[in-house]
Amino acid sequence: MSTLGLYFEDKPLRQGTKRGLGPADRYPQDKLQKEDELSATFLKHGFSLINPLISQPNESSSAKDVFMQKFSEKSEEDETLMPNFYEKRVLKSLKQIQEDSMRCFQIQDELKEAKRKVSIPKDCFRLIPTGIAAHQNRHRDLRIFLEDLSDSIPLEDLLNPKKRNTKIPMFVPRKNELFYLFAEHNVPVSRATWYIKLIAYNMPLLLPEQTSKSNRTKRQKDDPGAEWTKKVVDFFEDMWNKHTDYNLPSQKSQSASQAKPMSREAIEDYWNYACDILRYMYTENMLDKEEILLRILKICEAIKPGEEYKLRQILPILLVYISDYVRNTLHSRRLSFFASQMIYWIEVEMTEEQNREKNDAIATKDKLNNNLEYERRYDTLTWGLNSIIHMVTMYCPSALVWYDPGDIRNHPGSPLDILPQAPSQMMIPPSAAQFYNGEEEYLQYLRQHERMISKRSTAVENKWSRYTSKDSLTSAVITKVVDIIRVLDKAAQTIRGTDSSKSDPLKPVYDPIFKLGNIETSSIIGTLCDWAVNSKRYGSFRAILIAKLLAQRKEEIDLQEPNRKSSVPVFQSELFTYLNESAPYSENTEAFHHLICLFGELIRHDCFSHSMYISSLISRGIRTDITSHSNPGMLIIFNCFEFINFITIK
Template identity: 25%
Template sequence: MWDVNDLSACPVYTERWLYISNLSKCAFEDGVIERQDFLNELCDIFSDYFVRRVKNEEKLPQLRIYLLFLTQFLRHINNNLILARRLAHMIAMKLRLYKMEYDEQNNTVTKGPEAFTVLTQCSALRPIIHVLTAVLQNIVIDAPAAVIWNKFKVSTTDKLPFILSQLCGSPLDLLPCAIHELPLPSGKESERFVELLKLRTAEIVRRSQAVQDKWSFNQKEQFAFAKLVNGCLDVIGILDSTDVLEPNILPAVTTRIFNFRSENWAEEVLIRIKLMLHWAVTSEREGSHRAIIVTKVIYQQVLNQQSYMFGPFHMQDIILNYFYTEAPTYGSKYYHQEFASLVTLFIELSRFKLFVHDCFVKELIKSGELDYQRPVMEKFKCESKPPDPITSLISAQFEDLTPEEPPKPTGLISYKQEEKDEHVYLNDSMSMNDRILIQMPLRQTEEHRSEANQRALVLYGMDDARENHKAEMKKIAKEVCKIWQKKIYVQFLEGNEAPSWKQSINSQKIVEILARFRSQTYYDQMMICGWCAESFSDMIRDFILGHSLQMPTSEGLDVICGMFESAQYIYGIFELCEAVTPLLPCAEKIIRSLAADVIPGSMSGQLGYVFVAYICRHWHYFLHSDLAPTITNQLYELIERMIRAHEYPMTSWGRTIAAFVYHAKSQLKKSQLSDIKLHGARDDFRHVFNHGSSSYNGGSRYNALFFKDVFEKKLRFFSYHEYKKRLPSFGQLYNRYSFVINSFIAAKNFMRDHDRLSDLATFCGHISAQIPALADEWVAAIKALCCTSVSQHTGYGELLEHIDVNDCSTHYPIATFVMLLAGKYAFSVPRLIAELLNNAFPVIMKREQSSFVSGRYNVIGRSEYDCEPGVCLTLLILAQLSCATDEPFHR
């Protein structure tokens, strides 16, 4: 049939073809014939009868019949890479022959797409070319491995089977054009299909290049490559598995990483150090402590060998080599997150003098890359200049004409959005040397004054640009300092009067003020942080020296510590704590001398509490810093009188600080990270962790007015006189019962007013610190809210009459209030979690199981869904306790 030139002259073939084709298809599907042999024969027919240069009109009917029959088995051909490769090779060859035939007929050489565009205008060739193209594109999409390039060739001297040549190289190399440029039928999805082909082609090219790059090594290369991989795995495994709180862990890690034998020790140690640096930066690991761990390990090895040289490489050159080759680059997936980690690492490397900024700049000047006469920032002036006023005016006029995006439906919760990195010049295209000069911070100390001046000269030159920039940064710092100087502060008065808490700014306005700070470079942010920290400390000193009766509050300190975090200068928080904490006992003496009607320790307690909160966020970093023992002793001195003096009031702030000091002292001793004596005996902390009797007292009569008037006031600085007068009333069980219920009602009414919730939790924490039995009441009340079916047994069934747990709007204030209470040590968090897990979840799980077994829900009495709000509240409470935030996050 395939040999006949004219099918119309042999009608017997056309009459029998339908029967033969159906019989073959059925036999193939039923397994009557050997499938691989059958498909190989089909490919042989294509090769023997159609892949040769023929006239356009020759055997076109047979080719059409063959292609229609072949396409029925395409799915099976794609499952065999050899068959798919053969077929792709022959189709590419056939298309190539068509193009060559066209060029010969027209005595010209045309581009592939142009030739096929003309050929498809022929009604006889159009369906054939479209089918051939479709089959080849199907192979590329469904079996890309069949067209990947290989380096094999067939010898021309030996007479070998033709099939071998079809398996060499890549079938796509035979095409006269790219596969996505072959003709496609018109349609709406053609563009999307072309994009898919381009993606597949890029994958094929990448995999072909991997073959070209000789992934198949010889024996010697395999051994060297295996040693390299094993070395990398060794370093990563050591760093990942290390418990950084074990005693003398860093010298042990140093020994494990650097004590190895190798013929190429210098090259391998270079790889190991760069891998350590990358471990501290990559987004695939977490923790700010990575920077100080890696830095101290490398520094320990420098001390061990008494040299900064690792073979022929100096440590600074290794760091710069990492910056040039492995550091995060703009456009990578986690660029901003990894660059922030890189800044933290750079600060630690500079602090241990493993990287010397002065030497770096001098080398650049020596090489001619830097010149005082050609400041670096001149290259970026055009990019940072203000917009054209005419353009801005036109944009403003047409801004209202821009259609607004339709509002999206609001869900039960709104996910926390990832903060956008706004550091200027961070996304600009520049060399790594420029990026280091512009972004990387220098500590604002006398030791680095000359380096800071040198940096300013090479960046801004010797004209007014340098001073103008510094003045602009000081202007930003001045605006930030107004937050605690004029907007939020405590005004003390002489005489037996309560201090007044002044607040003339809200959180949104603070965010707006800090917006300019967040848009600066990391270096400029550190410089601004230094000025702001100095302003905060000076304000406390002025109060101590009697120059002022104003004291900054925890809000101002929270702003500064947040600024240090934004600048990635975590060590700066510890330095600020070391500088401010010794001033706080002196400030308390001044407050006592003024006979201020305020709970003793309130002022120093809330400031120390902020430091503790930020230090706990960077716990491992803090413990391995050289300031940890000193700060722990300073914080102990801050709360020593509170935990040791008889009948001295214990505040929630002081109780939390005391718990932190206890754990920090224990861990520093256990890890052998302190070289000084740590203050405080174990018995000093015996009252800090007193959380009641661990037994519920049951229900009592409820007084709806108990402390209701107090909860309506501002609670930040409560009158000490009234506090002492009301405190004895908590000796009565029904008053503790009423206090807890009224506290939750007040929290519910505050809704999403975080400031009121925080002050309420702080005040309740003060009371709980004085009345340990309240811990039982808090746990019982939370359990009643989360598990309504057992609320009567906890004695707090009456609480559900005032708080509707079915109303999801109450979940946020209650869960946030519980989280804030936990942060003030009002109750034992492990005990609360155990109670919730042992009581709330088993009830709902049993109900779901019984409903599943019965196949229906109980319609008599309590509905099966009555327990669901309690479980939702339980989950929200557990999430907030675990994540230490009131905002849900989305990953």
């Protein structure tokens, strides 16, 4: 063993290079290398590899090129800069290079997408130019395709001609014949919508270009959304008529190939399918939503009181689309009139008719049983109609405001005039209060909107509008107030996006308010303060905006009247009057917070004097007996102003 150890000890690590087994077993060395220097720094700290991106005199290879020399050269001016100036400069340049390279890749991707054309698999389509009725021999292919479409075959396999014996029929459907075929084969609405998208996209590409014989110009393309909206609405209305009137004769204009439901069960299935596909296409934004809502509304208005079956069929559809109806004031108003008439018919007319039909000889127990049966019968209708009224009251109260357009066809008055009771007193659906913190909060929200509707209706009835006012002075004041509110609302939306370094953001607001018109500034102080503290508008910045506007107006008045030596602020009396007469009460928490913010900013801009305000209160005897003041918010205002004054002094 010792001999073997000596043998391996004396043996070299690898054999010589005579056999050509590769280069020598060593790294290439230079005569003068940095790590071979035995300096005091290297002996104490060791050799450290320096980042080649940082310019140093001992760089080697590609790091010592023109690009790095640009950053390594120092000038006399650069000596006063920060020590890491060159590192930041290099990192900034590298970041710019990365952004440029990413932008180049993005441009290439956009060019590829623009050059890429959608490949249409024409081999899997069969064009039927004139519709189904003229090609009865190809009607079999359409039946087979609809059976496959209603099955669970993947949509990719339907487009693959190798996996199907027949091609996909492509044609321009006449009227609503395609929806009848969908309903007959019970095609799922998602797969039926996929086939409709295929027809809408591929038919203009498969058909030859229709050109005019006179100038050979391309005919303007029709909107596929409007076209399919008309077809699906016709199908929906046709099934509605058949569903509500079984003995309705079929129209002569219908195609002979349409599957006409003859039994009551078939009509029920077709009606459910019409509702489902209408809702699905509506949700997929394939239809004109305004047209759909309008056509459903016309169906509702054609229903007369007493047609209970039609009301039971249309009410679930209205509840499905109610969230879209409340976005339009005119639609909400028409829908509210319809719901109010039906509620009046159920709760008043039907009750009176039932009482008249009762015989006095009926026992009391039988009367109670009849009343219970009557309530159970109309509970679902009452809940649904009440839900419509509640939704319109809370989310579109403008539709319930009273007004007289002068034409009976435009629904004069208010839908609330027809109701036997207020919306907050009507029966609440069981699931309505679960979206709030209980039924009490739900009713409180309803009553709040009822008061607002009543207040606006009273203002309309008293003819507050500038167009109906006989007094020219009142009309001028109303015009000015409306114009000021319009300017302020527009400024609240656009003032945040303006660049104050380029232009004065207050100028578009200041000039229309103070420089246009002959109305004095003191007469619009109340309007500006009301806009700043109103809880119906959003944004606490309104107080700052009004304070800056009044401060700018104060400076302009001081420049116009240089001899004015009064120490009282210009708008002190107007603001004092506003506090005493028009300030919001402390119960309105949000408006009261805006009030404190507004006067805090006015004090900071020297537009309102807190000390003079306190002196006026003391001189009027309000400071000594402040709790007996007519305005209950005066006590809180006084305490808050003391706090604001303390902060301002500090």
